Amino acid sequence: MFLVRRFDERAGELHGSGQIGGFLHLAIGEEALVVGATRALEDRDWVLSSWRSHALAVARGADLGRSMAELFGRAGGLNGGRGGAMHLAAPEQRVLGGFGLVGVHLPVAAGVALASSYQGRAEVTMAFLGDGAASNGTLAESIDLAAIWHLPLVLVVAHDRRGHGSAEDADAAVASLARKAEGHGVKALTCDGMDILDVHAVCSDAVRIARTERRPALVQAILQRAPTPTMADPKPAGSKEELEAWKARDPLAVFGDRLVEVGLLETADRARMQMTVNAAIEQAISAAGRSPHPEPGSLYDHLTIAESLPGWLAIDARGRATRGETEPFPREVQP
Numbered sequence: 001m002f003l004v005r006r007f008d009e010r011a012g013e014l015h016g017s018g019q020i021g022g023f024l025h026l027a028i029g030e031e032a033l034v035v036g037a038t039r040a041l042e043d044r045d046w047v048l049s050s051w052r053s054h055a056l057a058v059a060r061g062a063d064l065g066r067s068m069a070e071l072f073g074r075a076g077g078l079n080g081g082r083g084g085a086m087h088l089a090a091p092e093q094r095v096l097g098g099f100g101l102v103g104v105h106l107p108v109a110a111g112v113a114l115a116s117s118y119q120g121r122a123e124v125t126m127a128f129l130g131d132g133a134a135s136n137g138t139l140a141e142s143i144d145l146a147a148i149w150h151l152p153l154v155l156v157v158a159h160d161r162r163g164h165g166s167a168e169d170a171d172a173a174v175a176s177l178a179r180k181a182e183g184h185g186v187k188a189l190t191c192d193g194m195d196i197l198d199v200h201a202v203c204s205d206a207v208r209i210a211r212t213e214r215r216p217a218l219v220q221a222i223l224q225r226a227p228t229p230t231m232a233d234p235k236p237a238g239s240k241e242e243l244e245a246w247k248a249r250d251p252l253a254v255f256g257d258r259l260v261e262v263g264l265l266e267t268a269d270r271a272r273m274q275m276t277v278n279a280a281i282e283q284a285i286s287a288a289g290r291s292p293h294p295e296p297g298s299l300y301d302h303l304t305i306a307e308s309l310p311g312w313l314a315i316d317a318r319g320r321a322t323r324g325e326t327e328p329f330p331r332e333v334q335p
């Protein structure tokens with residue numbers, strides 16, 4: 001949690017000083033969710049998000065220097081500097097991005113889960129979204145297909161009752177994500193998104209449902225991000241009182257205090273841990289700064305046009321029995 005927090009704090013400062021350009025959305029206050037949920041996964045599982053994907057990449061163990069270089073837009077970045085903060089992916093850690101348009105990653109996540117299921121792999125796909133994104137039609141279509149096709153998909157909603165500057169009742173007639181999910185026959189669970197232990201316990205349950213019962217689950221994590229401006233976010237910074245009230249709930253501080261109280265962490269070790277993390281982040285920033293900018297001539301690299309989309313789902317909407325397919329679906333998976 002320290003690492004995710006410090007990475008974000010420093011990225012925010014570097015955005016302010018112009019070393020990081022474009023949009024950058026911070027996850028300060030979301031660390032319990034980011035770490036608690038991703039720790040419920042195995043290495044073979046997949047992660048997608050609308051944004052704040054740098055926090056997920058760091059939590060999944062992506063190289064810090066390459067993660068920071070990606071935010072800097074440098075050639076040594078995780079994606080050669082082409083993703084930036086909005087489209088950052090860490091393929092080695094199976095973090096597939098980072099999608100700038102709210103909600104568009106949900107059908108992709110359902111597709112990733114379908115691929116695992118279709119190929120008989122016991123992987124789980126976890127997709128993070130905000131409650132604002134939950135009012136996008138992509139949630140309804142993805143969750144419906146996930147239920148029909150028994151996809152091992154876990155949707156984790158950071159429910160902060162805001163969609164950027166809009167209050168939730170401005171775009172959601174029904175604010176309860178649990179009701180929305182259950183309306184599609186999908187199991188919904190709720191957790192305290194400010195408490196890493198609760199997040200971890202509830203997400204572990206959701207992952208178990210997806211992996212062993214082969215059906216989707218949705219976790220609604222009630223949380224509050226820090227009321228500080230988060231770069232290009234029109235939400236105004238909170239008042240001094242709001243900031244003080246948030247600090248009393250800060251998931252990182254609260255968890256650290258709790259560990260000290262129950263004797264699992266010494267105050268001196270906590271300080272040492274913080275220093276180690278700070279040093280690692282400063283090293284990452286130096287490495288990112290040394291990385292060259294991408295060559296202008298490489299602008300069109302990696303652009304491809306698909307001539308055909310293989311797969312029966314793309315071309316054949318008839319039922320499986322009509323097509324003469326007799327193999328059971330979803331296939332048996334090897335645990």
Ligand SMILES: Cc1ncc(C[n+]2csc(CCOP(=O)(O)OP(=O)(O)O)c2C)c(N)n1
Nearest residue numbers: 100101102129130131132133160162163164
């Ligand atoms: C399809 C689309 N519409 C609008 C936007 C502009 N936009 C950026 S963030 C945002 C709100 C997102 O709210 P939420 O999903 O709750 O995310 P949060 O910031 O709370 O994590 C909107 C509408 C966008 N990026 N994509």
